[in-house]
Amino acid sequence: MQIGYYPGCSLSGTAKEYGKSVRAIFKQLDVELADVTDWSCCGATSGHVTSHKLAMALSARNLALAEKQGLKEIFAPCAACFGRLAVTKQELKNSPALKEEIEGIIEDKLNNTIEIINIIQLFQKIGKEKIAEKKVLDLKNLKAACYYGCLLVRPFNILHFDDAEQPTSFEELVKSTGAEVVEWNYKLECCGAAHSLPRKDIVVDLSKKILDDAMKHGANVLVVACPMCHSNLDMRQKNIIKANPGQKEIPVLYLSELIGLCLGLDNKQLGINLHTIDFNIRLKKNVEEEVAK
Amino acid sequence: MSHQTTNHTRTMTDDIKDITSQNPDICYQCGKCSAGCPVRNYMDEAPNLIVRYIQLGLYDKAVNSSTIWLCAGCLTCTTRCPKNFELAAFMDALREIALKKGIKIKEKAILKFHKAFLKQIKNHGRSYELGLIRDYKLTTGDLMADVDAAPDMLLKGKIGIFPHNIKGKESIKRIFEKTEVK
Known part of the structure; x- marks a missing residue:
């Protein structure tokens, strides 16, 4: 099984062990993590508390990159990245006008069809049987x-x-x-x-x-x-x-x-x-x- | 996305609606948001009161509160609101409006943290811990903050000494130029 992977900034810094263990276990469970090429910060808390459009644009850039790579799903192990990417996807879905504006800001087009999943959802996809095995x-x-x-x-x-x-x-x-x-x-x-x-x-x-x-x-x-x-x-x-x-x-x-x-x-x-x-x-x-x- | 009409002077309520697609007037003041808020005890005003201020047109009271900066964005209020009012998004909008208006905010360190964090993203595309700590300490003057925890984090490689620059960092700079609220 292959899945798009958005590690997020923390996983190579303050949450280094989360990054390390995620890579190690999914390899063991035969899941190939395909990194979103040249991914950038999702905007995190600081993005959405200071500018709505900044937050939307920073996350949308990553969604657009993942789409271009042909990824259908991205797994975000950080709960905060997971939330920001999912909220951005939904808000741009709700408002075509906002989507158009954000596309202008990121200078890229977005189909906005990509699925974003958290770590528990990825385990559910793999199945408990696989872990048991x-x-x-x-x-x-x-x-x-x-x-x-x-x-x-x-x-x-x-x-x-x-x-x-x-x-x-x-x-x-x-x-x-x-x-x-x-x-x-x-x-x-x-x-x-x-x-x-x-x-x-x-x-x-x-x-x-x-x-x-x-x-x-x-x-x-x-x-x-x-x-x-x-x-x-x-x-x-x-x-x-x-x-x-x-x-x-x-x-x-x-x-x-x-x-x-x-x-x-x-x-x-x-x-x-x-x-x-x-x-x-x-x-x-x-x-x-x-x-x- | 303007809600302005010929007979209507634009208010902060219109700005909030533009940013969040939320209408604060639907709130009937049950107080469920404040009851479940984990940071209520540290705020000068309860979250539901901030909504009430907006309903009454007491805009200055809302944007001058510490409440809007102390909201941690946990979304408990948004989850529990019987009117489906997204209070956390409303708080985001008020912070953005306060920044645009150049209001002197009560929780200065919180804003300085956010600015120091975003500066790293703007320059490198991703978070850069050492730069964040440096800029946060320099702007707050709190040079001794976390001197006990930092060496351990550095030794374990949890604070990156060098930034990671993404290839598309120019596109990130342009995103900031078009959207950043200074």
Whole structure:
């Protein structure tokens, strides 16, 4: 299976391990990722909060490039890129006048027929059977809190993916690794997103609530599918611990890393060694138990 | 896309409708948006009150609030609105209008972050972490921000030391020239 691939900026920077693990696992699952040639930033938060047309044009440029390459579908692992590309597609579909204007700005034509999918949707396409077939490690020591964050399921009127208030697709997927999933309350609550640098205080408050709720419900790992969420929950966890004496640590894995572990890839291949909060101890225990069998 | 008619003086409501295709007058003030807003506690005004200000023509109060800059774009309000009013898009429009009007904004650091981020995109086509941190620190003067986290990120290669320039970066520059709100 071949699919268009829009990695987005974070996957070679702050979310390097997400980029690394996505490439590694999909290779293992026989999915060929065809990069959108010369892709550029989707505009991210900073685009849409300052200029509607700038945001539309930056995303539309990538849609036009992908079309020219003959791609029918693009997979965007970053939840924020996924959202921006999908929102742009829909808004340009709703308004032919806006589409024409944006085409003028990007100096390119757009059929606007390309499908944009997130990482869970790509796994659904591949099928649980394929993961089961390639599975080498049962992650039964893990109690995972699956964190959707904001942009995997919202805006629902555009994405039409899973459910905007009680989604379950993430948990279904994680269960196929042998990990236990916990029921918890904060799987859709915002981590503070792009306020990480200018209003760190807000991010520390909001992210702490997410970590606390996960631990309160018995989780020993958080699983995410968004670079922004990961950096707020993993990298900022140091700030949270510093501001709250007695605060316990909880490791945060990307969904691709979790799947990678169950496919038998190691910490280094998956970039798990690049996290702020260490995960190794838990994994070691799991591996030792498997080997002892 | 102008809603202007001969007997109508253009208002901020018209600007909002142009940017978002949303009509703020449909809001009946149930407050569900503010009830679910994760950043409500940090805002000077509740999100539903910003909509009310626009309905009443109290435009200055809306664009001068910290609310419009603190909205994190999580879309909880948009998801839950019983009138299908897209409040997050409305907040985007108000920020754009505030920038165009040259209003002195309350959350200066947030705007400086966005500007520093976009500067990297304009120059290189993709995000460039070291440039972002440099420009953010220089414009805010907060040189000590995150000095504890940065070395670890640099060592792990999570902060790119050199920018990645895309081939089509001139086309990105032109996109900015045609659309950027300074």
